[in-house]
Amino acid sequence: MSKLTLTGVGDAAQNVRLDQDGDLTVGAHDVLLQMEAAPINPVDNLFANGWYAVQPTIPGSIGSEGVGRVLTVGPAADQSLTGRRVVILGSYEQGVWADRVVVPARNVVAVPEGIDVLQLSMAVINPVTAYLMLNRYVDLKPGDWIGQTLGNSAVARAVTTLARIAGVRTVSVVRSEKAAEQARAAGADVVLVDGDDLAEQTTKALDGARLRMVLDGAGGATAGRLATVLETGGTVVSYSSATGEPPTLPLGNLVFGELALRGLWVVSWFHNAPRAEIEAVIAELVELVASGQLAVPVDSTFPLHRYAEALARDASPERAGKVLLTFDATQA
Template sequence: MSQLILTGVGDANIRIERNADLALGDGDVLVTLEAAPVNPADFLLANGWYGVQPQIPSVLGSEGVGRVASVGPNVDAALAGKRVVILPTYEQGTWADQAVVPARNLVVVPDDADARQLAMLAINPATAYLLLSRYVDLKPGDWIGQNLGNSAVGQAVVALAKRAGVKTLSIVRREDAAQQVRDLGGDLVLVDGEDLGERIAGALDGAQLKLVLDGAADATAGALATALEFGGTVVAYSSATGAAAQLPLGDLIYRELNLRGFWLINWIRTAPREEIQRVYGELADLVAKGVLSAKVEATYQLEDYQAAFDHARKPGRAGKVLFTF
């Protein structure tokens, strides 16, 4: 058995450990991993900059997919052999060929879906699903706006919105990224730059946004907010800049915009088990049908973790980097 261990705060302190002894607790299962992605949040956690603090030493990796190899004494034996997605609770690590996981942190998924796509299911597609469903009652024909339109969350937002008949206006940073989002079915895609607010208004041609999704925390959120309807909602779900959400004061006050924050882990911690299973079940079915997918740029073996990390940090990367087992 091999796994990546954080031996001290800072991602320079990640090491590979082999032949570790894995002991199952009463409510645990042993999962043999098929694939696990490298996410920005994994590096944030390793460096102590995330909403969850690392426990040293700690196995890293926030999400993944695999099969249940064995179960603890208080776990339903029928779970053995099932394909499962590991939820990103940070109680376990997925950068390992085998992992001990509390049974409550697993959701059974279809056998006929792509393992790499299922490995990326638990964070980005779930975030997109909840951003679109929790804050505004969207109807077919409504418009939403988002920055980071070519990100994994942004791509999932486009796919889920298109399926629901909701129209998307996405902001990206490069023209090649804009074409990528258009090819995925984005209705309007604009490249960030001068006069963005005016170009947004011109593209919408009198329509207004009902919802803005902000993952960048830069001026693009403010430009999108100018096109929100009175009392419209902005949801901040990440910060690519490391700053707080940036909204024009006049729009925030005089047009009574709502600014909300979203962190997937809070939902996993508080939602009823039935809701979690329903959401991930729906998303897994969409992956199996090919409705939801994210581009994979490269896969690596665990032994090549440093190359995988370097690739994952590469500017302009067009797809996800995964470990496969």
């Protein structure tokens, strides 16, 4: 069995090696998977660098999410999983960049056959994050407006799709014209390039309406600019910081606008949501993947042994879409 091992804390590109490791023990509550596809998610680099909420073991496994087929089911796990294709809840209790991987059965959800495995492998972390942000904090109604940073990211694409289905309109903020094209192609109602005049641009685009919510993955000043266009009592949800800075909200808007600032970590939901809710939400999202409504552009795919090229491509500014690892069993 081939697997990638994280050998030190730092960027995965410099700290991963390919190992051949024969023995895997399937515990009573586990399943053994033959992996079929796994994206390189930004969380994998956060994890490798020790910047994630789950710390890496060195040497240890790496790889947050993906799709695979169940080969063996532990005696205390659901036997009906045998032979099923499953998506993995990316909680980092397991590293999935391996041909075969042992996963606690509670961290997999069975999915129907006949769906593109590359898209399926990306159906959990980002779409669930988008789903939770749209459903947990503000009772959004058709016609409402929300704003989001990282407007061309995979999370933002999922937000745009789910918002559109709910009749909610999106202002997607990006940092370049190239990214603006990608956000427009993803279906955002309004796409704006960030700058000092972002609040004015947003006000003009909304034509008298106010944002009900801002979803922020960028950190820094961008969410604050959007926050000036929030309704009184509006909510900012912070889910990441591409800039490394916390979101900065103007004090006047925060206090006099009685804004709420919330954080979201999808892994808490994987750990704490009732199983029936997890299965229902994943089933809804997987159906949207099957119909092609939830889709992420694929930049490139690499078999596991070409991991170095995959990680280099993932870090390249030329990348347009996600880079994925494939495995012996992959039938894309």
